[in-house]
Amino acid sequence: ExxxxxxxxxxxxxxxxxxxxxxxxGFRFDDYAMHWVxxxxxxxxxxxxxxxxxxLSRGHADSVKGRFTISRDSSLHLQMNNLKIEDxxxxxxxxxxDGDPQVDSFDSWGQGTLVVVSx
Amino acid sequence: AIQLTQxxxxxxxxxxxxxxxxxxxxxxxxxxxxxxxxKPGKPPSLLIEDASSLQGGVPSRFSGSGSGTNFxxxxxxLQPDDFATYYCQQCKNYPLTFGGGxxxxxx
Numbered sequence: 001e002x003x004x005x006x007x008x009x010x011x012x013x014x015x016x017x018x019x020x021x022x023x024x025x026g027f028r029f030d031d032y033a034m035h036w037v038x039x040x041x042x043x044x045x046x047x048x049x050x051x052x053x054x055x056l057s058r059g060h061a062d063s064v065k066g067r068f069t070i071s072r073d074s075s076l077h078l079q080m081n082n083l084k085i086e087d088x089x090x091x092x093x094x095x096x097x098d099g100d101p102q103v104d105s106f107d108s109w110g111q112g113t114l115v116v117v118s119x
Numbered sequence: 120a121i122q123l124t125q126x127x128x129x130x131x132x133x134x135x136x137x138x139x140x141x142x143x144x145x146x147x148x149x150x151x152x153x154x155x156x157x158k159p160g161k162p163p164s165l166l167i168e169d170a171s172s173l174q175g176g177v178p179s180r181f182s183g184s185g186s187g188t189n190f191x192x193x194x195x196x197l198q199p200d201d202f203a204t205y206y207c208q209q210c211k212n213y214p215l216t217f218g219g220g221x222x223x224x225x226x
Contacts, residue, residue: 035215045145045155045163045206047215059213062120092162102213105153107174 002026002108003090009113018081020113022076022093033057033104034076039112043105048091049078050101057101068110084118091116121145121209125218131226138194140221142185142207151188153213157220158203166190168210207212 008020022034036048047061049070058070063089069079076093089114096104122145132138137193142152150170165174167183170190180195194201202225207218 044220045157045208045217046206047217050213050215061214102215103151103210104157104215105165105168105208105210106163107165107168109164111162 002095002109004095004108006093006110006113008092009091009115011116011118012083013085013119014085014117015106017079017081018083018115020078020080020091020115022094022110024093025068026074027095027108029074031098033098033101034070034072034105035096035101036078037068037077037094037105037106037109038087039092040086040089043089046089050077050096050104052101053098057115059102080115081116088115088117097102120214121148121211121216123207123209123216123218124222125205125207127163127221128219129222129224131224132197133226134197134199136226138197138201138212138223140192140205140207140223142190142192142218144188144190147187148211151209152183152185152190153208154181154183154192155206155209156201156203162183162184163206166205191192194223 035050051070092112093110094106095108124143152170154167157163171183
């Protein structure tokens with residue numbers, strides 16, 4: 001059974017940094033693209049970033065480009081710098097496919113980790 | 120970025136009703152569309168990919184159709200477990216984008 005467990009979310013003031021992580025099990029993590037998707041309270045879904053199985057292909061949403069960086073080793077990570085109030089959201093880790101992450105749908109999701117940016 | 124417009128944004132329906140949700144893309148995405156169901160307090164769950172391919176374990180009352188810019192999710196006979204919010208997502212290219220969601224409520 002695929003399991004994705006996010007961690008690292010917390011309450012931080014604007015301008016601070018935070019690193020989220022996602023621990024994966026139940027599948028060959030190294031073979032699949034992975035993504036971060038967020039959901040602001042009471043709002044819809046927004047794709048944040050994706051990374052290929054070998055880290056050679058990465059993409060970030062325009063809203064976070066230059067501030068957030070996706071990476072992976074034995075886990076998935078999201079380095080979030082210069083956080084803004086509008087980054088407040090539940091951040092989900094999501095599993096992609098075994099090819100190009102640009103054409104992915106997400107067949108497994110974690111429960112999410114909450115990031116609150118507030119002064 | 121490819122924009123996805125879902126309609127309606129909400130609907131009220133009764134158990135047994137046939138429900139149709141529409142997703143319109145701002146450009147041709149061929150069949151590169153997925154549908155998700157999200158219940159309150161839970162992560163989304165993939166229902167359909169490639170516009171019409173049902174994920175394993177998803178009841179056959181769910182179906183997807185369309186290609187190009189116009190897509191439809193249909194629930195043939197609404198069940199109590201189906202009251203949720205539904206999202207479409209384009210899988211054509213970065214940035215991956217979602218529709219605004221359709222909340223299906225009990226009438």
